[in-house]
Amino acid sequence: MSDDRIVVLDDAPTIDGLIFRYFRDEQDFAALVAVIEACQEYDQVDPLSSEAGLPTVEELSQSFSEADNIDLDTDMLLVELNGQVIGFQWVRWWEQADGTWVYYHRGRVVPDWREHGIGAATLKWAEKRIRERVAGHGSAGKAVYRANTTSHEAAYNQLLLESGYVPVHSFVEMGFDPDVPLPEKKMPEGFALKPAGVEDYRAIWEANEEAFEEEWGHRRATDEDYIVFLGNIVGNPGFDPSLWQVAWRDEAIAGVALCEITPRGVGEISELSVRQQWRNHGLGRALLISALHALRLRGVEPIRIFTDVDNARRLYESVGFRALTDYIRYQKPVQ
Template identity: 35%
Template sequence: METHDSFQLVVPEAPAIPGLGFRRFHGEADLPMIAAVINASFAADGNSERMTAEGLANIHAHPVHWDPQQDSLLVELDGALIGHANTEWREEDDGARFHFINLHLMSEWRGCGLELAMQHHMERRAWMVASAGPSGACHWLASKVPETWPARVEVLLSLSYAPNRYYFEMQRSLDDDLPHAPLPLGLSLRPPLPEHYRAIWEAGEECFCDQRDHVAPSEEMYQTWVAMPELDPSLWLVAWDGNEVAGAAINVVHEGTWGETDDLFVRRPWRKQGLGRALLVGSLHLFKARGLTNAGLGVDAENLSGALGLYESVGFRPYQRVVVYRKRM
């Protein structure tokens, strides 16, 4: 049986802050505190996305390429959680393995040396994971950081990371008149049933293979997705051509005030017909009918499908740029 002391961690680069401590993930009781830290970190960067303890429970119950006990770091001050980090790897279609290091830190403790200490600790863990992987693979360390967190950016640049990919977080008010966009002829919207979920997910993965950072799908990824507590099929718009999924908008609601189009995709045979625009505009009307005030989404700034132009054409505007920094291992 593990003792409380067995969860404590030594982080040599830690700043000299009285009461500061580091430990591993204990279990389910930690999840509400981790969610609170993640949400405070999001809020500090102006990001409207929110995480729930229930959502974290699903992620921890279906870990994909990470171990919640070994690959997490919790930062405490006098016993109260102020920071959280984890590392997970993903293999892209070209075989390269990216070991992502994700950090969340409350705003009042940013810029005092914790970013460097947490990054170093997670890098050491990522190296251990990489060394246990297949020989000959190309390994990279990577972190996705909003430009509103300059102390984190400075740390990554000082450690020889370089910017590699850029993303925009975008929002649109739902208070004004919304555009209209009809479905292409021959297509129809039908409510998704549980027996449709896998076909919808597989259709999305088929489309996302065009993206630069696509990760080959796995059964673990599907099980995590379908078990997400925020997954609400009543918010989805799925376009059908007979019994085939032509495209879909997978929407979620955050804290009851704004809706996010988490995924928007159109399969190749139905592209260039206005289906993506119809699904996006339909999502705006759906959100407004639910009494929401804002809509949001994220996009690769260099998306080859022209998604950024589509989103701007229906009123979305960037409010935050997020950068992926990477370094060869």
């Protein structure tokens, strides 16, 4: 291996055969997947989750190729022990609608090599790399470190807390109970469901973005984000616009429930939103029930949804969803 890919960490533990290096090439994605698989039982990684499940090598490669604001040559660190990858850490960044610059990092270490100081060392590397990015971006004073974890990752949660991070937000992944009978499908008076045509995609995306513009951590949408939306949703092999539930009020989109079938056969309600002026009419519940009917009609099982709003969680529970995994977002200011 070229010495210019090896990284010397001041806080690295002294372990024979342990090295840290930058991302090398596409073959490293297989090593990253192997690390995640090694963590599956210990961290209760849900293989069906689209948020933090078990990606294939192809899926992981695609997700990084589509990710903006990350340079794999310098923003991805791998941990090797005697030639085998046993951990990783990577960083990326974005600017929120409120002007906050978020510098996100994520790492894992296989269970057999935890409690040896490896995770702490890679965390410090991530923070150092982020400070370099902050200096280059001129975002000092409005930059934060951010890390996400699940409620099942006790050691990682503890490491973040000991490193000065505080939980600032959480959301939950929920699964629909197949034994619960579906309520009747019915739209509130004055609203109508219409099929989504290609000519409606931009308006559907804009309506959904508008509905979430005041939510925590919302990122200012751009034309590039619409292109990503098309790639992630419309370009998904499980994309089927007949599963989309789009509620109209006269000539305007009032709310949407965007459903898809993931590569693992999971029916996912990836977006459920109602625009501000048409809330408190029961439209969100009606769209949710309509989405469940559409997925059930296809024989799709299981069905998943995510939420970070207590009111939404109570709504989902009322029709038969149950909590599966809590995701915690940690943060601290970049000094």
